[in-house]
Amino acid sequence: MPFINFSKDEIQCKIVYYGAGFCGKTTNLQYIYAKSEEMTRGKMVSIDTKGDRTLFFDFLSLSLGKIRGFDIRVQLYTVPGQVHYDATRKLVLKGVDGVVFVADSLKVQRKKNIESLINLAKNLAEKGISIRTIPLVIQYNKRDLHETDSEILPVEVLEKDLNSMLKVPTLSASALQGRGVFETLREISKLVVKDVSRKIILVDKQLR
Numbered sequence: 001m002p003f004i005n006f007s008k009d010e011i012q013c014k015i016v017y018y019g020a021g022f023c024g025k026t027t028n029l030q031y032i033y034a035k036s037e038e039m040t041r042g043k044m045v046s047i048d049t050k051g052d053r054t055l056f057f058d059f060l061s062l063s064l065g066k067i068r069g070f071d072i073r074v075q076l077y078t079v080p081g082q083v084h085y086d087a088t089r090k091l092v093l094k095g096v097d098g099v100v101f102v103a104d105s106l107k108v109q110r111k112k113n114i115e116s117l118i119n120l121a122k123n124l125a126e127k128g129i130s131i132r133t134i135p136l137v138i139q140y141n142k143r144d145l146h147e148t149d150s151e152i153l154p155v156e157v158l159e160k161d162l163n164s165m166l167k168v169p170t171l172s173a174s175a176l177q178g179r180g181v182f183e184t185l186r187e188i189s190k191l192v193v194k195d196v197s198r199k200i201i202l203v204d205k206q207l208r
Contacts (some may be wrong), residue, residue, distance in 0.1 A: 002097050002196050004070065007186050011070040011200075012058070012071060013076065013192050014095050015185075017104035020112035021081030024141035026156050027175035028102065029078055030054045033184060035178070054080055054088060065190055081116065090123050096167035098135035099124075100184055102163055102175075105142040105152050115163055135191035136168045139184045144174035 003012040008157040017025040033044050041059035058075040066072065099126065101120060103113045121131040140158050163170055169187050173180025 002024050002199075003095070003120065004033050005073075009050040009070050010060070010073045010198065012073045012075055013097045013189075013193060013196055014075045015098045015100065015188055016092055016114070017076065017100045017102055018089070019080045019081055020104060020109060020116040023081060023104040023109065023113070024057055024101045024139075024173075025081065028100070028139070028173075028181055029057070029076055029177060031178050031181045032076065032086070033057055037183070054092060054108065056079060059190065063186075064193055068200060072193060076185075084202050086119070086123070089119070091173050093123055093127060095123075096127075096129070096134070096199050097196060099137075100188050101136065101138045101162070103138060103158055105140055105158065107151055110151075110153060110157075111130075113158075113205040117149065117162055127163050132166065135185060135188060135195050136166065137173075137188040137191065138163055138166075138168055138170045139180065140170060140172045141175050143172040146178065146204045 002014070003064045006013060017028055018060075019025050029044075033041065036059050040061075042057050044055060044057040047054040047056075055077070055078045058073055061072050061074050064072045064074075077086075077092050079092045097155075101121065102118060124131050124134060124144070138157060159170065169191075171180050171187060173184060175181055
C-alpha cells in the first residue's frame with residue numbers, strides 16, 4: 001500500500017527497477033534524474049557496493065494527475081543485480097507498488113535475465129505479493145545495438161523467455177541513449193496509479 005502524506009497532500013508510490021547486474025537499471029534512473037526538472041525532484045542517493053549500486057530518488061510527477069485530490073510523488077529505486085546482494089534486493093522491495101524488470105538484450109545475459117526474473121518472483125512472494133498481480137513492465141534494454149547483431153537476442157526470444165506466462169507490457173529501449181526510458185516510466189506509472197486508486201477506493205469502502 002502506498003504511503004499517504006497528509007501534511008503535503010501527496011501519495012508516495014514506490015517503483016523498483018529490477019534485473020541482473022549491469023543490465024541498465026542505474027542508467028535508466030540516471031537518465032530520468034538528469035532530464036527531470038530540478039524543482040520537482042529530490043536528491044539522488046547512491047549506495048555503492050563492490051561493483052554494483054543501489055540508487056534512489058523521488059520526484060513529484062506533474063503528468064500523472066491526482067488521486068482523490070492528492071498529488072502523486074514517485075519514488076524510484078534500483079536494486080543491486082549481483083546475486084550475493086539478495087538481502088539488499090529484498091529490503092529495497094519492501095513497500096513496492098510497481099516493478100520495472102530491465103532485461104539485458106545481450107545473448108550472454110540470457111540465463112541471468114531468466115534467473116533474475118525468477119528471483120524477483122521469489123522475493124515478492126516472500127512479501128506476500130504475486131508477480132502476476134503487481135504492476136509490472138518489462139523493458140528490453142540495449143536495443144541500440146543492431147537488431148541483426150549476432151550478440152543480440154531477438155525480441156521474440158526475450159518474449160518467450162520472460163513474458164510468455166506473465167503477458168505484461170514490454171518496451172524496447174536504449175537506456176544509454178535515453179530511448180524508451182521515459183516511455184517505460186510512463187507505462188509503469190500508469191499501471192501503478194490505476195492499482196493504487198483501486199486500493200484506496202477499496203479501503204474507503206471498508207471504512208464506511
